[in-house]
Amino acid sequence: MHQSNTKIGLGLAALGRPEYINIRANDAIDKSKSAFKQNIFSVLDEAYKLGVRYFDTAPSYGKGEAFLQEWQDSKLHDDTILGTKWGYTYVANWELGYAGKHEIKEHSIEKLVEQWQVSKALLPNLKYYQVHSATFESGVLKNEAVLIKLHQIKKETGLKIGITTSGANQKDVIAAALNIQIESESLFDTFQVTYNILEQDTFEVLTAALQNGKQVIIKEALANGRVFPNKSFEHYAKIYQVLEDLSKKYQVGIDAIALRFVIDSLKPTYVLSGASNTKQLNENFEASKIHLSKADISVLQAQKTATISYWKERSAMSWI
Numbered sequence: 001m002h003q004s005n006t007k008i009g010l011g012l013a014a015l016g017r018p019e020y021i022n023i024r025a026n027d028a029i030d031k032s033k034s035a036f037k038q039n040i041f042s043v044l045d046e047a048y049k050l051g052v053r054y055f056d057t058a059p060s061y062g063k064g065e066a067f068l069q070e071w072q073d074s075k076l077h078d079d080t081i082l083g084t085k086w087g088y089t090y091v092a093n094w095e096l097g098y099a100g101k102h103e104i105k106e107h108s109i110e111k112l113v114e115q116w117q118v119s120k121a122l123l124p125n126l127k128y129y130q131v132h133s134a135t136f137e138s139g140v141l142k143n144e145a146v147l148i149k150l151h152q153i154k155k156e157t158g159l160k161i162g163i164t165t166s167g168a169n170q171k172d173v174i175a176a177a178l179n180i181q182i183e184s185e186s187l188f189d190t191f192q193v194t195y196n197i198l199e200q201d202t203f204e205v206l207t208a209a210l211q212n213g214k215q216v217i218i219k220e221a222l223a224n225g226r227v228f229p230n231k232s233f234e235h236y237a238k239i240y241q242v243l244e245d246l247s248k249k250y251q252v253g254i255d256a257i258a259l260r261f262v263i264d265s266l267k268p269t270y271v272l273s274g275a276s277n278t279k280q281l282n283e284n285f286e287a288s289k290i291h292l293s294k295a296d297i298s299v300l301q302a303q304k305t306a307t308i309s310y311w312k313e314r315s316a317m318s319w320i
């Protein structure tokens with residue numbers, strides 16, 4: 001059996017740009033670049049103090065890569081493990097209320113070469129390099145020039161090469177990626193995937209991948225905030241009750257129960273905290289103080305929702 005040694009990592013999606021998927025209006029916060037820089041530095045420092053070593057970013061997280069690099073260069077921690085991605089470009093340019101898509105996807109060899117030139121500055125602490133949101137539609141898993149370049153980067157730098165997935169067919173994309181070989185060697189070492197109480201479709205494929213020595217990083221463990229009771233999601237009333245009962249039983253917040261569910265049910269390599277400030281980070285970290293009983297894990301496993309409607313709801317969420 002695969003042993004659990006899951007660590008909590010920190011994702012920078014909500015920390016590097018002023019607008020991201022949000023289910024509550026957060027116009028009370030200062031959205032200037034300088035306030036964001038101050039906030040991300042305090043969250044990075046707090047995370048390091050709490051024992052976080054894996055930090056996950058992407059070129060599309062606004063100034064996420066640049067802030068992370070500046071923090072790393074100023075602290076010179078020799079034990080941080082950085083991960084980034086390629087394939088999306090941030091185009092909202094810190095414009096509040098930006099009406100269009102904030103990030104544009106492009107899985108071409110040109111985009112890979114362009115973004116790698118920037119991201120490689122995160123070396124030597126950079127350890128994970130991931131295709132951002134691999135899909136069948138983008139053709140990335142069949143793009144020979146891209147796959148060969150990723151293999152070359154892996155050989156030259158020792159980086160772990162991965163994919164991230166989102167969408168109703170995550171498990172099919174993961175299964176296809178697991179079969180890709182370059183020079184008789186499996187190309188992809190890591191899988192950053194959405195898995196949480198509401199969306200458990202990838203459980204089997206990820207369990208098998210872990211058993212085969214692959215690394216798994218779980219994102220959106222709090223379903224982008226949907227695990228917290230919210231009047232806009234009344235269809236989750238029963239799940240909210242279950243979570244509230246468990247929160248009382250274990251004396252931690254709902255976020256800690258949701259993160260712990262990921263750790264205790266799947267036992268991934270990392271689960272990402274998507275905290276947007278130090279308060280949330282500390283609340284998320286309560287997850288490291290508890291263990292869910294087998295019976296409670298089963299109760300939470302039974303709360304899963306239909307994959308198609310989960311992703312329909314997810315894509316309708318607004319960026320504010």
Ligand SMILES: NC(=O)c1ccc[n+]([C@@H]2O[C@H](COP(=O)([O-])OP(=O)(O)OC[C@H]3O[C@@H](n4cnc5c(N)ncnc54)[C@H](OP(=O)(O)O)[C@@H]3O)[C@@H](O)[C@H]2O)c1
Pocket residue numbers: 010011012013014021022023024026056057132133164165166192218219220221222223224225228253255272273274275276279280281283284
């Ligand atoms: N590869 C990809 O395509 C991809 C996609 C998504 C995410 N990710 C990675 O996964 C990481 C985490 O994902 P995520 O942030 O999208 O989803 P998440 O972890 O499911 O949700 C995080 C959000 O939950 C809310 N939250 C967290 N702790 C809270 C607390 N104690 N009290 C109240 N609200 C709390 C915050 O919302 P508010 O900010 O509204 O307060 C926070 O932004 C990202 O940072 C990123 O590194 C990758």
